[in-house]
Amino acid sequence: MAQWEKIKQDFPIFHSEKNRNLTYLDSAATSQKPKKVIDAVTYFYENYYSNVHRGIYSLSEIATDMYEKARENVSSFIGSASPEQVVFLRNTTEALNLLSYTLGRDLVAGDEVLISIMEHHSNIVPWQFLEERGIKVSYTDITEEGKLDMEDFSRKLTPRTRIVSMTQVSNLLGTINPVRVMGKMAHDNGSIFIVDGAQSVPHMKVDVRDIGCDFLAFSGHKMLGPSGIGVLYGKQEMLEEMHPFLGGGEMIRTVSTSGSTWNDVPLKFEAGTPNMEGAIGLSAAVDYLDEIGMDQVRDHEMDLIHYTLKLEEEYNIDDLVSYGPRNPDARGGVYSFNMGEIPPMDMDSQFRDNGMVIGSSVHPHDVSSSLDEADVAVRSGHHCAMPLNHRLGVVATSRASYYIYNTRNDVEKLFDQLEKIRKVYDHGR
Amino acid sequence: MDDEEQMEFIMEHYRHPHNSGVVENPTDEITEYNPVCGDAVKVSMLIKDNRVQDIRFVGRGCSISQASASILTDEARGKNIEELKKITEKEHLDSIGIKLGPSREKCALLSFNALKKILVKYGGE
Ligand SMILES: Cc1ncc(COP(=O)(O)O)c(C=O)c1O
Numbered sequence: 001m002a003q004w005e006k007i008k009q010d011f012p013i014f015h016s017e018k019n020r021n022l023t024y025l026d027s028a029a030t031s032q033k034p035k036k037v038i039d040a041v042t043y044f045y046e047n048y049y050s051n052v053h054r055g056i057y058s059l060s061e062i063a064t065d066m067y068e069k070a071r072e073n074v075s076s077f078i079g080s081a082s083p084e085q086v087v088f089l090r091n092t093t094e095a096l097n098l099l100s101y102t103l104g105r106d107l108v109a110g111d112e113v114l115i116s117i118m119e120h121h122s123n124i125v126p127w128q129f130l131e132e133r134g135i136k137v138s139y140t141d142i143t144e145e146g147k148l149d150m151e152d153f154s155r156k157l158t159p160r161t162r163i164v165s166m167t168q169v170s171n172l173l174g175t176i177n178p179v180r181v182m183g184k185m186a187h188d189n190g191s192i193f194i195v196d197g198a199q200s201v202p203h204m205k206v207d208v209r210d211i212g213c214d215f216l217a218f219s220g221h222k223m224l225g226p227s228g229i230g231v232l233y234g235k236q237e238m239l240e241e242m243h244p245f246l247g248g249g250e251m252i253r254t255v256s257t258s259g260s261t262w263n264d265v266p267l268k269f270e271a272g273t274p275n276m277e278g279a280i281g282l283s284a285a286v287d288y289l290d291e292i293g294m295d296q297v298r299d300h301e302m303d304l305i306h307y308t309l310k311l312e313e314e315y316n317i318d319d320l321v322s323y324g325p326r327n328p329d330a331r332g333g334v335y336s337f338n339m340g341e342i343p344p345m346d347m348d349s350q351f352r353d354n355g356m357v358i359g360s361s362v363h364p365h366d367v368s369s370s371l372d373e374a375d376v377a378v379r380s381g382h383h384c385a386m387p388l389n390h391r392l393g394v395v396a397t398s399r400a401s402y403y404i405y406n407t408r409n410d411v412e413k414l415f416d417q418l419e420k421i422r423k424v425y426d427h428g429r
Numbered sequence: 430m431d432d433e434e435q436m437e438f439i440m441e442h443y444r445h446p447h448n449s450g451v452v453e454n455p456t457d458e459i460t461e462y463n464p465v466c467g468d469a470v471k472v473s474m475l476i477k478d479n480r481v482q483d484i485r486f487v488g489r490g491c492s493i494s495q496a497s498a499s500i501l502t503d504e505a506r507g508k509n510i511e512e513l514k515k516i517t518e519k520e521h522l523d524s525i526g527i528k529l530g531p532s533r534e535k536c537a538l539l540s541f542n543a544l545k546k547i548l549v550k551y552g553g554e
Contacts, residue, residue: 342467342489363491365466365536382465395467424440 004300007292008405010034021375023410028171028199028334028401029379030221033285037224040284041277052276053250053267067276070283071266077286078197078216079207080233087239087266088279091230092198093122095217096165098232098245098269099194100126103163105243109134112160114191116140116148116177117391118170121384123196127165136160142391146173146324150181157185163192168200172383172399173324174305174334176200183212192238198222202403203301203332205294208233220278224285229278232269239265246271297404301333304402304411308335311415317422319361323392333402336383339367339422344395362425364396370421371398376414435526442496447503450485457550461543468494468536472502472543476551480509491536493529498540500524505544513544514553 011032013019024032044066050057052064068083075083089095107113113127117139127137138161141152148166157164164186168179179195186193194215200206201216202223208216215234221227234242244251244262248271253261262268289297306328312320322337340361364380371378380398382389389395400414452458455473462469468490475483484505486498501521505513521541522534529537545553 344464344467345462345469345489363466363468365491365493365533369533395464427440427444 004404004407008407010036010288011405012038014405023376023406023413025376025378025400025402025406025410025414027202027222027403027406028383028399030227031202031224031403032405033226033281034224034288036288037226037281037284041226041281044277044280049277051273063276067274067279070279073283073286074231074279075233077290078201078231078233079209081209082236084265085233085236085239087232087234087269088274089230089232089269090228090275091219091221092120092196092217093219093230095215095230095232096122096194096196097126099163099165099215099217100129101245102242103192104130104133104135107133107135107162110136110160111162112136112138112158113163113165114138114140114153114156114161114186115165116142116153116167118142118148118173118175118385118388119165119167120171120196120198121386122198123165123167124387127163139387140166142173142175142388145326146170146175147330148175148177148182150178153182154185157189157191159189161186161189161191163194164189165194165196167196167198168206169203169332169334170324170385170388171199171334171401172336172385172388172397174331174336175325176204176330176332179211179213187212199332199334202289204298214238220282220285223282224288225282226275226278229275229282231282236265239269244268244271248272250274292404300404301402302328304406304408305331305333305335307408307411308400308414311411312337315415315419317415317418318426320418320422323397333406334399335401336397336399338364338394338397339418339425341394342396343393344390362421364398366425367398367418367421370424371414371417374413374417374420376410376417378414432527439492439496439525439527442499443492446486446495446499448485448499448506449487451487452483452485455483457547459543459546461539461546463490463494463535463539466490466536468539470494470498470540470543472498472540472547474505474547476510481505481507481513486540488540490539491533493525493533494536494539497521497525497537501540501544510548510551514548514551516541516544 013032048062050060050063052067071086072083075086138156141149143149183193192214195213197216197218201218220229251271253263319340325331368378368380378400381396452473452475456476458473460471470486470488472486484502
């Protein structure tokens with residue numbers, strides 16, 4: 001365990017006086033940054049900052065080189081055959097919008113896009129945009145345990161399914177989905193297979209060729225890198241055939257008044273001045289994660305979630321419910337819970353008893369505010385997965401999510417505080 | 430009052446809300462619901478001779494949203510329409526007394542917004 005205490009020391013945010021006691025349990029939203037990443041960005045700003053792919057002077061050539069080296073580094077991190085298959089974008093959201101816009105052009109009324117009920121809004125809304133053209137979005141259901149319902153998946157995979165887009169790890173349930181199997185089924189069905197890797201790439205070894213996906217999207221800020229840098233990996237021939245997304249500088253070869261031609265992949269998709277410092281910072285984050293080893297990262301988070309589920313049973317807090325698979329093997333470092341559930345309101349049967357309907361529930365807002373007073377940062381809300389909340393019969397949950405700077409101490413602190421909150425809210429009832 | 434005392438004041442309103450229930454034969458009734466967090470309040474009110482004769486609420490949700498409704502209904506009881514219209518957002522937030530971030534302010538304003546919607550009928554904004 002000492003190893004992880006030491007790793008925490010690499011993150012300056014935990015050194016500052018006011019964050020001395022901070023227990024940061026919101027890495028599924030965004031991760032903290034190690035010194036090495038901060039330094040890499042600063043180094044670029046202080047020594048080589050200039051625009052890439054443009055200047056014919058050495059400063060710009062070095063900047064271009066650094067930017068392209070970052071691409072190579074990220075490419076090998078995810079097992080991509082070539083760096084040309086790595087497009088730098090803003091984040092997962094932008095990558096998925098790019099796919100819906102470009103791949104969506106080839107879809108016609110009656111075609112289907114298959115996603116799941118556990119998707120983040122960024123893997124739902126861009127596909128819903130296609131509905132106005134008569135394209136249908138279907139949602140794979142989950143089992144009672146919170147796993148993807150594979151029978152439902154194969155039922156909903158129809159001859160009209162042109163695209164299957166699935167998250168590898170649920171940001172609310174933590175569920176790890178069998179993307180390799182789903183990819184095979186999608187391909188056998190003649191569908192394009194997209195993986196939302198926002199919650200997997202930061203936390204486990206993800207190899208695009210092993211999965212066999214056509215596209216993978218993920219965000220730098222959730223994996224120790226800067227915000228504003230994200231990645232779309234794609235199969236070479238598909239990227240080449242696709243229409244560009246944004247138009248502008250960099251993405252063109254020629255522009256004339258009679259039309260334009262496109263640059264090669266990946267620059268075809270990188271219109272405008274890119275987030276150079278972001279790419280360079282992400283590359284440093286990848287180096288840092290590689291040094292630790294992604295299998296190590298995964299083992300550590302498995303230990304934390306295992307310990308969480310164990311403490312949940314030991315503390316046995318009244319009315320505490322949690323969601324997602326109980327087996328740490330099938331689950332990332334995400335723990336969503338409620339202290340008594342608040343279901344969505346049915347406006348017809350509202351307040352039937354004409355009295356307060358709080359019962360013994362502590363609203364997730366109150367849970368996270370109270371935890372915040374003890375310097376424990378968790379997120380409360382729908383976690384950008386409203387359909388999943390609805391499926392679970394709740395409007396919101398609180399969520400603790402782990403990363404490499406968390407330790408078993410943090411888990412203990414979480415449960416100690418939850419026990420206190422239970423007492424405060426029970427007091428005087 | 431310091432923060433802790435103020436928080437206890439809120440918790441007291443939350444655990445034992447004032448004016449809970451539904452007014453019989455109300456002149457006005459409205460439900461406000463925030464689907465994002467599930468907070469809900471139903472405010473019912475009896476206005477006679479231009480004055481709040483009775484005001485009650487039922488609801489569910491976080492401590493701030495429910496305590497806020499309890500405090501607001503206390504404040505509104507007995508006031509005349511003109512006085513009600515004069516209660517500002519800021520005054521209401523001040524009466525909660527603890528510092529709220531932007532997301533929790535929404536909780537505190539749920540009942541306030543319900544009241545303001547009722548007042549539209551009486552020429553409020
Ligand atoms: C599963 C999943 N997909 C997509 C996203 C969107 O990531 P971003 O906000 O970086 O675009 C998130 C982040 O919350 C996520 O958890």
